[in-house]
Amino acid sequence: MLTMPTPYRGRFAPSPTGPLHFGSLVAALGSWMMARRAGGEWIVRMEDIDAPREVPGAADRQLNTLAAFGMPPDGPVVRQRQRGHLYQAALDRLLAAGEAFACRCSRSELEAVGGIHRRCVGAGDPARTPAIRLRVPALTLGFEDELQGPYRQALDTAVGDFVLKRADGLWAYQLAVVVDDADQGITHVVRGADLLDSTPRQILLQQRLGLPTPHYAHLPLVLDATGRKLGKSLQALPVDDADPWPALAAAWRFLGQPAAALDVGGAPEPALRRAADRFDPGRIPASSGHPVSDPAALT
Incomplete structure (x- = not known):
């Protein structure tokens, strides 16, 4: 780290x-x-x-x-x-490295499998504008919070592959906050x-x-x-x-x-x-x- x-x-x-x-x-x-x-x-x-x-x-x-x-x-x-160009540059790096991928799963399709994205499910309608997700491995990530103490999260089962850019074109909070804090x-x-x-999602993004x-x-x-x-x-x-x-x-x-x-x-x-x-x-x-x-x- x-x-x-x-x-x-x-x-x-x-x-x-x-x-x-x-x-x-x-x-x-x-x-x-x-x-x-x-x-x-x-x-x-x-x-x-x-x-x-x-x-x-x-x-x-x-x-x-x-x-x-x-x-x-x-x-x-x-x-x-005003900072979309910075988020796009970070997203391009993740896509080029195979760390991010396009996902056309609908909300209802994900809800049918518990709401946690571990792989794309359903028909994957090619006409549907995709969201871009981060590929999350089987991983438990922890950190020491200065007020709350140690905190650990099994990212794969707690949040799964999370969104970096929404299907409606808006940037997801997790990507934007990581890029901005570093910049x-x-x-x-x-x-x-x-x-x-x-925070574990953000630390994973920082590492990637x-x-x-x-x-x-x-x-x-x-x-x-x-x-x-x-x-x-x-x-x-x-x-x-x-x-x-x-x-x-x-x-x-x-x-x-x-x-x-x-x-x-x-x-x-x-x-x-x-x-x-x-x-x-x-x-x-x-x-x-x-x-x-x-x-x-x-x-």
């Missing part, structure tokens, strides 16, 4: 499907604090490759929220929709634990493409009262740009940090920079201790 260069370079990569909610704020604050504590850089990448799900104006609104909450990125914002020199990926089970593997740390998820991820619930209300401190203080506490270590009040950015010296990753819980229906209740 290739090692990452120093210094620390982290990122926050939201999808512009709506305004930032409290769960997104926790991910942003956690990744920002880890980068600042290490004296590193923190960049923002808009993961906007899924055009049908994008909400017009959401990307700019998210960036405005990050600025209002004292977390402007270091350098220009990168947008995935941007990301050394540390700090994100929500809902993406923990995606000869790219370095970053360090990974998966933050606890913010859940609503029903146990659902807050971002997928009706309670995923946007945070308030005009009054950032209630949500910021709640996110700080959610990450296990003592309230006294954050000077609440005044401009958020200098206060967060001071707090970065007191931020202790060892206090971050591996999982959410309680559901959150009202982030203000954590303050």
